[in-house]
Amino acid sequence: MKRVSIKIAGAAGEGIKTPGVIIAKALKRCGYYTFGYTEYPSLVKGGHNTFQVDISDEKISSSKSRTDILLSLNIKSLKKELQNVEDNGIIFYAGKEQDLAKESLDNFDIKCVDTSKIAESAGGTKIMQNTAILGFLFGALGVSLDVVKEIFKEFFGGNPELLEKNIKVLEAGNKAYEDSGYKKINLNFNQSEDSKNQIVVTGNEALALSAIASGVRMFSAYPMTPATSILTMLAKFGPKYGMQINQMDDEIAVIQTCLAANFAGTRALCATSGGGMALMSETLGFAGLSETPLVMIDASRSGPATGIPTWHAQDDIRAAVGNTPSDIPKVVVAPGDAKECFEDLKDALDISEVYQIPVILITDKFMAETNYCEDLDGFCVKEINRGKLEHGEVEEGFKRFDVSNNVSRRTYPGVKNGYFVASSDEHDEYGRSIDYDPIRNKMMEKRMGKLNLIERELRDPKFYGDDSADISIISHGSNKGPILDAIRELRRNGAKVNFMHVEYVFPLKKGPVMEFLSNAKKSILIEANYSGQFGEVIRQKTLMDVDEKILRYDGRPFFVDELVKKLEVLL
Amino acid sequence: MKNLLTGQENTWCPGCGHFAGLSAIHKVIEESDIPQENFVLTYDIGCSSNIAGYTKVYTLKTLHGRSVIAGAGVHLANQKLKVISFAGDGGTMCEAPNHLIHCARHNFDMTFIMQNNQIFGLTTGQSTATSQKSAKTSSQPYGTVSRPLNPSLLVLTSGGTFIARVFSNETAKVLDSVRRAINHRGFSFVEILQPCVTFAPTAFQEALKLKKDLPENYNAKSYEEAFKYLSDKSAIYSGIFYINEEEKTYIDNIYYENKGENLLDVKPVDISHLAKELFY
Numbered sequence: 145m146k147r148v149s150i151k152i153a154g155a156a157g158e159g160i161k162t163p164g165v166i167i168a169k170a171l172k173r174c175g176y177y178t179f180g181y182t183e184y185p186s187l188v189k190g191g192h193n194t195f196q197v198d199i200s201d202e203k204i205s206s207s208k209s210r211t212d213i214l215l216s217l218n219i220k221s222l223k224k225e226l227q228n229v230e231d232n233g234i235i236f237y238a239g240k241e242q243d244l245a246k247e248s249l250d251n252f253d254i255k256c257v258d259t260s261k262i263a264e265s266a267g268g269t270k271i272m273q274n275t276a277i278l279g280f281l282f283g284a285l286g287v288s289l290d291v292v293k294e295i296f297k298e299f300f301g302g303n304p305e306l307l308e309k310n311i312k313v314l315e316a317g318n319k320a321y322e323d324s325g326y327k328k329i330n331l332n333f334n335q336s337e338d339s340k341n342q343i344v345v346t347g348n349e350a351l352a353l354s355a356i357a358s359g360v361r362m363f364s365a366y367p368m369t370p371a372t373s374i375l376t377m378l379a380k381f382g383p384k385y386g387m388q389i390n391q392m393d394d395e396i397a398v399i400q401t402c403l404a405a406n407f408a409g410t411r412a413l414c415a416t417s418g419g420g421m422a423l424m425s426e427t428l429g430f431a432g433l434s435e436t437p438l439v440m441i442d443a444s445r446s447g448p449a450t451g452i453p454t455w456h457a458q459d460d461i462r463a464a465v466g467n468t469p470s471d472i473p474k475v476v477v478a479p480g481d482a483k484e485c486f487e488d489l490k491d492a493l494d495i496s497e498v499y500q501i502p503v504i505l506i507t508d509k510f511m512a513e514t515n516y517c518e519d520l521d522g523f524c525v526k527e528i529n530r531g532k533l534e535h536g537e538v539e540e541g542f543k544r545f546d547v548s549n550n551v552s553r554r555t556y557p558g559v560k561n562g563y564f565v566a567s568s569d570e571h572d573e574y575g576r577s578i579d580y581d582p583i584r585n586k587m588m589e590k591r592m593g594k595l596n597l598i599e600r601e602l603r604d605p606k607f608y609g610d611d612s613a614d615i616s617i618i619s620h621g622s623n624k625g626p627i628l629d630a631i632r633e634l635r636r637n638g639a640k641v642n643f644m645h646v647e648y649v650f651p652l653k654k655g656p657v658m659e660f661l662s663n664a665k666k667s668i669l670i671e672a673n674y675s676g677q678f679g680e681v682i683r684q685k686t687l688m689d690v691d692e693k694i695l696r697y698d699g700r701p702f703f704v705d706e707l708v709k710k711l712e713v714l715l
Numbered sequence: 716m717k718n719l720l721t722g723q724e725n726t727w728c729p730g731c732g733h734f735a736g737l738s739a740i741h742k743v744i745e746e747s748d749i750p751q752e753n754f755v756l757t758y759d760i761g762c763s764s765n766i767a768g769y770t771k772v773y774t775l776k777t778l779h780g781r782s783v784i785a786g787a788g789v790h791l792a793n794q795k796l797k798v799i800s801f802a803g804d805g806g807t808m809c810e811a812p813n814h815l816i817h818c819a820r821h822n823f824d825m826t827f828i829m830q831n832n833q834i835f836g837l838t839t840g841q842s843t844a845t846s847q848k849s850a851k852t853s854s855q856p857y858g859t860v861s862r863p864l865n866p867s868l869l870v871l872t873s874g875g876t877f878i879a880r881v882f883s884n885e886t887a888k889v890l891d892s893v894r895r896a897i898n899h900r901g902f903s904f905v906e907i908l909q910p911c912v913t914f915a916p917t918a919f920q921e922a923l924k925l926k927k928d929l930p931e932n933y934n935a936k937s938y939e940e941a942f943k944y945l946s947d948k949s950a951i952y953s954g955i956f957y958i959n960e961e962e963k964t965y966i967d968n969i970y971y972e973n974k975g976e977n978l979l980d981v982k983p984v985d986i987s988h989l990a991k992e993l994f995y
């Protein structure tokens with residue numbers, strides 16, 4: 145297996161993300177597997193942004209911490225990134241030789257490309273220097289510009305003038321490489337036909353696709369990193385599929401309109417991050433009590449409070465599991481990659497309607513904004529399940545909250561005779577508020593009994609690796625990618641390793657988790673938070689502790705090379 | 716004839732001001748051609764909302780301060796429904812005036828009836844954001860410290876397109892305002908000034924002393940007149956202050972395909988083309 149990382153770095157406003165995605169798409173179309181990871185600060189202009197594309201001849205689902213090929217658009221970014229470049233790495237700097245001398249960088253092997261000059265002399269503007277350096281890179285990699293031009297057409301298709309200019313600058317960058325006399329970079333990879341049938345998609349984009357595919361008709365949101373791109377993608381494409389997109393004016397308005405819309409019989413969805421979820425938690429309790437379906441996406445980031453807003457963490461597991469006062473039945477699901485984002489949101493929407501409960505689909509900054517390579521075939525919803533939803537007319541005296549079953553029939557306004565009160569008060573079988581009344585216990589038991597039903601029905605955690613292993617890793621969410629890549633490497637080197645990927649964090653499937661931990665010679669929890677929050681969930685449910693924890697809370701995800709080293713120590 | 720009674724006990728104090736809004740809404744639903752199952756009432760928490768379930772219609776009794784925004788959510792999902800939100804001055808003006816401001820700004824086609832008795836009644840008499848300055852209450856026994864908000868003026872300046880303010884003892888006027896509010900296309904707001912007979916009886920008596928009817932030649936189409944009469948501190952005018960039938964509603968303005976239908980048709984959608992177009 146081979147892996148090469150290409151990183152483009154520069155200031156916000158110089159255009160880092162678009163060229164990053166173009167590199168990932170172009171190399172994917174050439175038959176490589178790609179994985180794109182981005183870092184950026186919380187500001188609009190300036191700062192230091194990066195987009196790293198790892199490429200391989202096998203499916204990969206992680207980044208490495210070191211850069212093989214660096215493209216830097218300015219001197220500040222160059223200085224920051226030099227330390228991350230591999231010893232035999234290649235560095236392209238979009239600027240002049242004299243800049244390097246000024247910063248005493250002349251002893252490094254840095255290839256200068258005067259991208260501003262290339263862009264301007266090809267009829268473009270200075271801002272198109274990122275296009276010029278793309279042309280240069282693809283020249284060095286020997287990638288046909290035809291592939292890149294196709295992608296440019298898709299990006300700039302709506303603006304023929306901009307497209308033409310960018311193509312001219314791309315060609316000029318490419319020619320500048322030919323004229324430079326620099327050695328070709330030989331990737332020396334096997335190209336695969338499979339990767340050509342894949343799409344390059346982030347977790348957030350997969351969630352947005354799933355929302356449309358799963359029949360969501362209303363999406364409400366208030367912008368918050370890293371959930372915002374779900375809103376912006378749905379805002380652009382959702383309406384074409386009949387989806388009503390409501391940018392509400394605070395998070396409580398978001399979740400209240402979603403709950404009310406679901407009460408009214410449609411399928412609504414909302415998305416936020418940790419701070420937004422904190423504001424929404426009272427309404428989640430209301431959804432649990434009133435047995436109203438409600439799905440919330442929480443793309444977690446590095447907290448607490450505002451934290452470091454554009455950086456990664458899995459800080460919200462504890463809050464997602466336990467953020468509401470009293471007891472409500474709910475499900476918390478943490479998908480492991482873009483494909484699981486698509487599948488798990490579809491399932492979350494069904495589970496929420498079938499059991500009439502709130503479901504939190506929890507992701508994180510890494511998953512939300514990372515470009516995975518996934519098979520297009522998986523992005524399809526054939527049928528949906530709305531549970532016991534009654535249409536048209538029901539009998540007079542209809543009992544919405546009939547206690548004879550954990551899940552009772554549900555009506556919505558417009559259905560004849562189906563009147564009820566969806567109440568935030570404890571209530572009788574019609575939803576009317578009660579005071580001290582024996583029905584309180586029956587209602588609590590009706591609702592909470594759903595958890596046992598759900599735990600039985602949920603998919604088991606996924607198991608990877610050796611049946612008998614020296615180390616057994618348990619984790620959730622986006623850690624799946626780096627862990628799978630790390631254990632592949634460890635197993636190739638002869639180590640015996642296995643891994644349990646838990647999507648359904650709550651309610652936790654006790655049986656398979658206990659069996660996995662009991663069989664483990666050494667169990668290891670991997671999580672991106674300070675206290676090992678998922679470890680607490682395991683402990684609470686199974687009374688079992690893990691032997692070791694690998695935790696990270698500096699704002700970065702797990703990089704495969706670093707993870708391999710940490711696991712080797714524990715072998 | 717619609718049968719609106721569910722048999723639920725009414726727990727309000729005898730003489731409670733809330734009866735004004737309740738009897739008006741029952742009358743309006745009864746006389747309406749709209750089927751009973753197409754009415755939705757939303758409530759939140761407090762005396763104003765202890766009536767949830769009393770009326771046999773679909774009812775959403777949400778959290779404190781959230782009645783109007785929950786009503787907005789119901790309306791957004793299905794515009795065939797008649798949505799009427801009820802709440803008091805505490806939830807609306809203390810907990811979440813932001814929802815009221817934005818619902819007015821968006822001009823959602825719904826009605827909000829705010830019952831203003833200038834006190835938190837259910838929690839036994841604390842000041843709200845509409846209590847008069849210096850009013851002595853259990854939470855501010857030495858006199859309410861800050862000045863009150865003016866809800867109807869707030870809704871006017873936020874973009875509401877129907878604004879009425881009436882006193883609960885003006886039975887015919889309450890009914891007329893509620894009826895016209897419900898028939899209005901856009902965000903309609905009715906503020907009912909009413910007594911809390913138990914915890915703030917004098918506040919209403921004081922207000923009554925300042926009560927005046929709008930003049931005969933009053934023009935409800937004029938924003939400026941509405942602003943002038945709602946801002947007047949020397950009197951509390953009663954009547955329909957503002958009717959703007961020109962302003963488009965949120966649903967008129969927003970774009971999505973098949974907008975004419977409600978959002979009840981939930982089915983799988985083939986997105987393979989979009990996925991390929993964007994992410995190949």
